Amino acid sequence: MKFSITVTLKKDVLDPQGKVVQNTLQNLGMNNLKSVRQGKYFEIEINDQDVKKAEKKIDDMCKKLLANLIIEDYKIKKI
Amino acid sequence: MKFSITVTLKKDVLDPQGKVVQNTLQNLGMNNLKSVRQGKYFEIEINDQDVKKAEKKIDDMCKKLLANLIIEDYKIKKI
Numbered sequence: 295m296k297f298s299i300t301v302t303l304k305k306d307v308l309d310p311q312g313k314v315v316q317n318t319l320q321n322l323g324m325n326n327l328k329s330v331r332q333g334k335y336f337e338i339e340i341n342d343q344d345v346k347k348a349e350k351k352i353d354d355m356c357k358k359l360l361a362n363l364i365i366e367d368y369k370i371k372k373i
Numbered sequence: 374m375k376f377s378i379t380v381t382l383k384k385d386v387l388d389p390q391g392k393v394v395q396n397t398l399q400n401l402g403m404n405n406l407k408s409v410r411q412g413k414y415f416e417i418e419i420n421d422q423d424v425k426k427a428e429k430k431i432d433d434m435c436k437k438l439l440a441n442l443i444i445e446d447y448k449i450k451k452i
């Protein structure tokens with residue numbers, strides 16, 4: 295069973311990395327850019343058969359390691 | 374108009390960062406892990422009204438800056 299996880303900074307947290315990407319894109323001549331935010335992406339495959347159990351496990355992983363809940367949000371999707 | 378972009382290493386490219394995450398998760402007691410791959414995630418907002426034009430622009434950004442096409446794939450999704 296495969297899951298995709300996206301971890302993004304919360305809306306009100308400054309994102310200097312995204313800002314740098316935005317500036318670079320503008321320097322490359324891309325205009326009309328409103329905002330760029332960068333995050334992390336994981337694809338995790340686990341051997342569990344039970345979807346609910348698997349989702350619970352992935353959620354645990356996010357809480358324990360993948361996301362910093364103070365400044366980040368995460369989304370889990372089965373793929 | 375807002376797009377999400379995920380950039381992932383191609384299937385055959387080694388992912389040491391993902392491997393480290395996988396090992397750490399296993400050390401935390403998560404078993405049944407089959408694989409962990411890590412990638413990049415971007416949320417880009419642009420002011421264009423025309424969806425096709427906007428998508429073309431985002432595609433350009435990926436090719437020019439966000440993804441290294443030799444070792445990475447990217448996916449664009451309107452959100």
